[in-house]
Amino acid sequence: MDKKILHIDVNNAFLSWLAVYKLKCGETLDIRNIPAIIGGDEEARKGVVLAKSMKAKEFGIITGEPIYQAKKKCPQIQVFKGNLDIYREYSNKLYKLLLEYTDKIERFSIDECFLDMTEYLMKDTLENKAKEIHKRVKQELGFTVNIGISNNKLLAKMASDFEKPDKIHTLYTSEIQTKMWNLPVSELFMLGKKSVPKLYKMGIKTIGDLAKKDRQLLIKTFGKHGNMMWEYANGIDNSEVNYKYEKPKCIGNSITLPMDICNIEKLEKVLLGLTEQVTYRLRKSNLVANSVNVQLRTKDFIDTSHQGKLDIATSSTQQIYTKAKALLREMYNEGTFIRLVGVRVDKLEDKEQRQLSLFENKDKEKLDKIDSVMDNLKEKYGYNSITFAGRIEKKE
DNA sequence: TCTGGGGTCCTAGGACCC
DNA sequence: TCTGGGGTCCTAGGACCC
Numbered sequence: 001m002d003k004k005i006l007h008i009d010v011n012n013a014f015l016s017w018l019a020v021y022k023l024k025c026g027e028t029l030d031i032r033n034i035p036a037i038i039g040g041d042e043e044a045r046k047g048v049v050l051a052k053s054m055k056a057k058e059f060g061i062i063t064g065e066p067i068y069q070a071k072k073k074c075p076q077i078q079v080f081k082g083n084l085d086i087y088r089e090y091s092n093k094l095y096k097l098l099l100e101y102t103d104k105i106e107r108f109s110i111d112e113c114f115l116d117m118t119e120y121l122m123k124d125t126l127e128n129k130a131k132e133i134h135k136r137v138k139q140e141l142g143f144t145v146n147i148g149i150s151n152n153k154l155l156a157k158m159a160s161d162f163e164k165p166d167k168i169h170t171l172y173t174s175e176i177q178t179k180m181w182n183l184p185v186s187e188l189f190m191l192g193k194k195s196v197p198k199l200y201k202m203g204i205k206t207i208g209d210l211a212k213k214d215r216q217l218l219i220k221t222f223g224k225h226g227n228m229m230w231e232y233a234n235g236i237d238n239s240e241v242n243y244k245y246e247k248p249k250c251i252g253n254s255i256t257l258p259m260d261i262c263n264i265e266k267l268e269k270v271l272l273g274l275t276e277q278v279t280y281r282l283r284k285s286n287l288v289a290n291s292v293n294v295q296l297r298t299k300d301f302i303d304t305s306h307q308g309k310l311d312i313a314t315s316s317t318q319q320i321y322t323k324a325k326a327l328l329r330e331m332y333n334e335g336t337f338i339r340l341v342g343v344r345v346d347k348l349e350d351k352e353q354r355q356l357s358l359f360e361n362k363d364k365e366k367l368d369k370i371d372s373v374m375d376n377l378k379e380k381y382g383y384n385s386i387t388f389a390g391r392i393e394k395k396e
Numbered sequence: 397t398c399t400g401g402g403g404t405c406c407t408a409g410g411a412c413c414c
Numbered sequence: 415t416c417t418g419g420g421g422t423c424c425t426a427g428g429a430c431c432c
Contacts, residue, residue, distance in 0.1 A: 013432095040400055043397095045399090045400090046400055047397075047398085048398095048399070063432095064399085064400085065399080066397075066398050066399060068398070069398075069399095071397095108432085109403095109431080189430095190430065191430085192429060192430050193429090193430090194428085223406080224405095248403080249403085250402095250404080251402090254400090254401060255400095255401085303427080304426080305426065306426080307426080308425090340400090340401095344403095
């Protein structure tokens, strides 16, 4: 039986949500109606555009570009800081509203959901449900969404990306040739800035060109990815709406430093701060990690990473930091200027289901105790209330 | 005043074993 | 003199997404 899928995509999510929040707080200016962007802190070297208003888009401003470039395109642009708590709040409100229509909802990102409506239509049509959701979100939550309608996730997602904002589009299998094949191949989901130039060299300019290309040739050139892009171009996607909550497969934290560092002791302090945050999240999720990964980015934007297995799965800050520090020391060449440091834990498993090791660290209980005391303090007095001593700056 | 941060998945190649 | 072949596990790096 054909599936009935909706893809809901919040228009300019970060900017719209901040706009709604500001209005709720009594501000009269709706930042959606002026050239405005959400951006990082330029002084801290995080100055990229994270979201833009439609008015900003008219000036050619694109997401991900440096703010100074956006200012060149539009000198009167207003720049606002983002706020993750606000985003979470509105994302949850949207999710809650959508739950009234189906419990088969996949939260694809903070501002995108897939809905499997197959068993929830009653006598209504999919189009009518989409219209109702579209209207209710605008009226009850105050922001607009694009909705894509189709029989699989890929086509629903492609459809929601058509004309924006505040629109509903269908892209059924019968409409692939007229609505999708004429689009530039770069518009196809999962085709990025590496694949597209290669496809161009092969004479593939539109999604239609790709769909008609020999599948085996694509597999030969791009491997698995080649097979997938051929299927996507032909509108084939058999994946299910993954509505069950899934535990994360990795947890990471990275930071672009306010200024480049070329001193390993200073890098270690940064690494400890990152590790504390990662292990805190790990423990809150009741997970333990089997692998640690440290990432460095030089001032010339060259990325390197090293990873290593832990002897036993753990969520202990001390144990993971010890491993991270060893990885840092093995990969860092003294004197190299570092722009970004990151730490990530991988191969996660449930704490309870963890394989018991014969070589359990005898200090384990002690380490767990320290972590839980610190976690409790963080819960009570805020995340920055307590830290391991290594992170506290020495007075000069 | 260049170029964020958080993820998932894939691949090539090395080490090691039989 | 020259150096198989299959399999597994692991790591570094890359591509892509929002």
